[in-house]
Amino acid sequence: MSDHRKPTMADVARLAGVSPMTVSRALKSGTSVTEATRERIRAAADHLGYVVDITAASFSSGRSGFVAMTIPSINNANFADTARGLTEGLQDSGLELLLGYTDYDIAEEERLVEAFLRRRPEAIVVTGGAHTERCRALLSGAGVPVVEAWDLPAQPIDRVVGFSNAEAGAQIARHLFEQGHHHIGFIGGNGARDTRGADRQRGFLNALRVLGLSDARVVTDLDPPITMREGAAALARLLDQWPDTTAVMCVSDLSAFGAMNAAIRRGMRVPEDLAVAGFGAYDLSEYALPGITTVDAQAHLIGVEAARMIVDALAGHPTHRTKILDVELMARHSTAARQSTIGELQ
Amino acid sequence: MSDHRKPTMADVARLAGVSPMTVSRALKSGTSVTEATRERIRAAADHLGYVVDITAASFSSGRSGFVAMTIPSINNANFADTARGLTEGLQDSGLELLLGYTDYDIAEEERLVEAFLRRRPEAIVVTGGAHTERCRALLSGAGVPVVEAWDLPAQPIDRVVGFSNAEAGAQIARHLFEQGHHHIGFIGGNGARDTRGADRQRGFLNALRVLGLSDARVVTDLDPPITMREGAAALARLLDQWPDTTAVMCVSDLSAFGAMNAAIRRGMRVPEDLAVAGFGAYDLSEYALPGITTVDAQAHLIGVEAARMIVDALAGHPTHRTKILDVELMARHSTAARQSTIGELQ
DNA sequence: CTTGATAATGTTACCGATAACATATAGGCA
DNA sequence: TGCCTATATGTTATCGGTAACATTATCAAG
Numbered sequence: 001m002s003d004h005r006k007p008t009m010a011d012v013a014r015l016a017g018v019s020p021m022t023v024s025r026a027l028k029s030g031t032s033v034t035e036a037t038r039e040r041i042r043a044a045a046d047h048l049g050y051v052v053d054i055t056a057a058s059f060s061s062g063r064s065g066f067v068a069m070t071i072p073s074i075n076n077a078n079f080a081d082t083a084r085g086l087t088e089g090l091q092d093s094g095l096e097l098l099l100g101y102t103d104y105d106i107a108e109e110e111r112l113v114e115a116f117l118r119r120r121p122e123a124i125v126v127t128g129g130a131h132t133e134r135c136r137a138l139l140s141g142a143g144v145p146v147v148e149a150w151d152l153p154a155q156p157i158d159r160v161v162g163f164s165n166a167e168a169g170a171q172i173a174r175h176l177f178e179q180g181h182h183h184i185g186f187i188g189g190n191g192a193r194d195t196r197g198a199d200r201q202r203g204f205l206n207a208l209r210v211l212g213l214s215d216a217r218v219v220t221d222l223d224p225p226i227t228m229r230e231g232a233a234a235l236a237r238l239l240d241q242w243p244d245t246t247a248v249m250c251v252s253d254l255s256a257f258g259a260m261n262a263a264i265r266r267g268m269r270v271p272e273d274l275a276v277a278g279f280g281a282y283d284l285s286e287y288a289l290p291g292i293t294t295v296d297a298q299a300h301l302i303g304v305e306a307a308r309m310i311v312d313a314l315a316g317h318p319t320h321r322t323k324i325l326d327v328e329l330m331a332r333h334s335t336a337a338r339q340s341t342i343g344e345l346q
Numbered sequence: 347m348s349d350h351r352k353p354t355m356a357d358v359a360r361l362a363g364v365s366p367m368t369v370s371r372a373l374k375s376g377t378s379v380t381e382a383t384r385e386r387i388r389a390a391a392d393h394l395g396y397v398v399d400i401t402a403a404s405f406s407s408g409r410s411g412f413v414a415m416t417i418p419s420i421n422n423a424n425f426a427d428t429a430r431g432l433t434e435g436l437q438d439s440g441l442e443l444l445l446g447y448t449d450y451d452i453a454e455e456e457r458l459v460e461a462f463l464r465r466r467p468e469a470i471v472v473t474g475g476a477h478t479e480r481c482r483a484l485l486s487g488a489g490v491p492v493v494e495a496w497d498l499p500a501q502p503i504d505r506v507v508g509f510s511n512a513e514a515g516a517q518i519a520r521h522l523f524e525q526g527h528h529h530i531g532f533i534g535g536n537g538a539r540d541t542r543g544a545d546r547q548r549g550f551l552n553a554l555r556v557l558g559l560s561d562a563r564v565v566t567d568l569d570p571p572i573t574m575r576e577g578a579a580a581l582a583r584l585l586d587q588w589p590d591t592t593a594v595m596c597v598s599d600l601s602a603f604g605a606m607n608a609a610i611r612r613g614m615r616v617p618e619d620l621a622v623a624g625f626g627a628y629d630l631s632e633y634a635l636p637g638i639t640t641v642d643a644q645a646h647l648i649g650v651e652a653a654r655m656i657v658d659a660l661a662g663h664p665t666h667r668t669k670i671l672d673v674e675l676m677a678r679h680s681t682a683a684r685q686s687t688i689g690e691l692q
Numbered sequence: 693c694t695t696g697a698t699a700a701t702g703t704t705a706c707c708g709a710t711a712a713c714a715t716a717t718a719g720g721c722a
Numbered sequence: 723t724g725c726c727t728a729t730a731t732g733t734t735a736t737c738g739g740t741a742a743c744a745t746t747a748t749c750a751a752g
Contacts, residue, residue: 006489010708019731021710021732022730032728033730037730049483052708054709055405059707060710060736061709118400119400120399283573354737366740368702371700378700378701383701399738402738403738405740407741
């Protein structure tokens with residue numbers, strides 16, 4: 001609606017009767033400009049409807065002002081929590097978060113990382129520790145802090161904030177065993193795509209073996225994301241193949257919910273006829289009926305810690321390069337033993 | 347790891363024995379460069395580990411290459427679907443999507459829009475039609491296409507892709523009435539923050555009045571996002587105040603799920619003692635037990651249509667400025683009449 | 693063998709802010 | 723008062739691409 005050309009800093013400077021440089025300083029904090037001048041410049045900028053052109057600013061300063069993050073899925077409460085934690089942790093530094101999702105595909109992750117790099121982010125957070133060779137090279141050569149989150153890669157690229165997915169799986173396995181189960185299954189996805197899920201599966205099956213149980217009851221040929229639909233379908237196949245199964249761990253709470261309700265629709269009682277456990281501590285696991293036993297991976301904290309690491313690294317402070325978080329088993333009614341002592345958990 | 351300075355286009359040009367301009371052309375498609383030259387330049391770029399600096403490119407060309415979108419919540423299947431549809435629709439044009447979330451707060455939306463504007467997006471999509479005065483001004487003066495989504499604002503800023511939230515509410519009201527209910531409640535949130543939810547409520551209560559029913563049974567003093575926890579808490583308050591309520595609409599499927607399970611925990615049967623309906627056609631509504639009656643707002647299509655509008659607008663094609671989508675009632679078992687004819691829906 | 697049209701490449705100027713350095717002004721203290 | 727330091731402001735050069743225009747190479751047709 002203004003004449004045609006967007007106002008520039010020079011326009012504001014002219015109107016306020018100062019040099020463009022003073023305008024530049026006035027519009028950012030922590031710089032020495034008289035309050036009166038700053039006020040006058042602000043008024044001039046408002047009058048002209050001027051907003052700084054970050055494109056030009058970051059070109060000139062060499063700093064883009066944002067952090068890039070890849071997540072497997074945009075619609076996942078866990079990854080959303082991590083993104084939120086990261087956003088919050090970066091806020092004070094004036095860094096913004098640029099999100100991209102890979103759809104659980106490391107080739108897509110490579111594409112995304114390359115696109116991010118073109119924009120010269122000040123740091124990069126990737127979910128997971130599995131990458132294409134070229135993606136590893138891109139990240140290594142990026143020249144900015146790189147954080148791998150949600151995982152404990154054997155060969156970290158740079159920095160890591162994660163937890164042991166294998167241990168999370170093992171905790172569930174031991175819990176189910178303690179509840180008296182000996183015929184225990186696992187429902188998950190194509191491990192090549194969801195490596196964190198595959199790690200949970202590995203830890204789970206390992207623990208079963210250690211306990212002397214069979215680790216054969218596995219349905220894992222579905223493509224991530226493994227959600228309610230997949231959980232329901234997989235449960236049917238699990239029970240068809242191993243009808244005497246009494247307990248099952250699912251790779252996520254969503255699939256656990258799908259599996260649980262599929263079991264109930266088949267006329268089974270949960271937990272009496274089938275115990276069900278998930279992963280991720282979604283709201284759903286708390287409000288489902290019965291409540292679903294799960295593992296809390298502290299998704300939000302992962303984001304906060306990643307932010308802390310990035311801010312410290314950019315400030316040049318020495319930091320630890322790896323932060324390992326604990327996971328916490330949350331036992332709920334879906335895995336209560338027959339003579340339950342935790343019935344009140346519902 | 348390279349000596350110190352990032353390679354520039356000039357470095358690539360020197361190595362390939364051409365001018366920088368030819369490098370620029372070679373690295374983007376749809377430009378006239380001999381295949382041999384392009385190959386040579388690509389090789390030189392790879393050799394140097396060169397990636398185009400989009401910061402510089404967009405500064406120079408004046409085109410940032412991305413579209414900005416605000417959504418109320420990052421972890422919401424509906425908005426995620428819209429974002430996905432938008433991403434897909436923009437892909438062919440090489441436009442990327444920059445997402446920001448407002449936490450259902452129009453002051454935060456204003457902050458976000460201002461931050462976006464600094465980055466000179468080529469188009470802006472905002473969720474909803476309620477904005478601060480200043481935000482309206484910023485959007486109007488942005489000089490780029492603006493799409494308001496998920497709503498039908500009385501005074502659109504520019505373009506609109508939405509549906510009638512009021513009509514969605516009314517459809518649920520009529521459906522519950524047809525199922526034989528006369529004591530019908532509504533559970534929602536603080537309308538000042540979630541105006542789309544408020545519109546659904548308005549349409550719902552209006553329809554009740556038209557049907558000659560009381561529109562007093564309302565619990566709506568919670569802050570968005572209204573999720574399972576809030577749904578459960580609100581149901582308790584609803585039943586405490588109006589114990590003879592036989593049906594309730596919730597502002598979203600999540601809150602409907604929370605309310606439904608809270609009712610079941612109280613010993614009620616759904617749908618026999620209480621019918622429950624939601625909104626949004628989440629997976630959850632399909633896989634819950636019983637399945638939850640809901641309204642499909644075609645979230646993904648909203649994104650696709652917004653993308654189409656933006657692409658057309660940027661290409662200078664004449665377009666309609668408003669696209670109104672239909673909503674579809676999905677009746678499930680949670681609202682089945684006692685002598686149900688749709689019992690098979692489960 | 694020209695000529696003319698088209699494709700391929702080169703030249704020049706510039707986008708809008710900021711870093712780095714230079715200078716002016718204000719205020720404290722001997 | 724005069725000097726010195728700290729704070730406020732101005733000047734100049736520059737970041738790395740691309741638009742717009744200019745030029746050269748290529749090739750088919752007459």
